[in-house]
Amino acid sequence: MATTQLTILQKNGLFSFLGLIKAQELKLDDVFETDPRPTIAVVKLDPREGQPMLKQFETGREALSKYEDAISTSIERGWDIVYRGIPLHG
Numbered sequence: 001m002a003t004t005q006l007t008i009l010q011k012n013g014l015f016s017f018l019g020l021i022k023a024q025e026l027k028l029d030d031v032f033e034t035d036p037r038p039t040i041a042v043v044k045l046d047p048r049e050g051q052p053m054l055k056q057f058e059t060g061r062e063a064l065s066k067y068e069d070a071i072s073t074s075i076e077r078g079w080d081i082v083y084r085g086i087p088l089h090g
Contacts (some may be wrong), residue, residue, distance in 0.1 A: 006069055006087055009079040016079065019043040020067040022060070042067050 005020040018025040021043060024036035040063045057063035075081070 004087055005067070005085070006083070007081060008083040009071075009074050011077075011079045014047050015082070016047065016074070017043070017045040017064045018067065018070050018074070020063060042070065044070065 003022045005019040007017045009018070017062075019042070020040075022038070022040045025039040026036050039056055040060050041054050041056045042063055043052060055066070057066065058070050071081070
């Protein structure tokens with residue numbers, strides 16, 4: 001599985017974004033942390049909501065399941081998938 005997966009959805013002229021990300025979490029306190037923790041999360045950006053939502057998970061399997069559930073729920077609610085895959089560059 002790629003490090004990042006994204007899904008762009010469209011409904012009634014609105015675009016929404018769902019992302020599955022695997023990254024290193026760094027704590028930027030007074031002292032730079034030299035031991036980054038791996039993290040996996042689902043990110044949602046819906047223009048009707050004020051802020052993006054990020055939910056971290058203990059396992060990749062759990063995160064992937066929630067990501068797939070969010071996509072399925074969006075489709076059931078009338079959203080169309082515009083793009084689904086790895087981020088494009090360029």
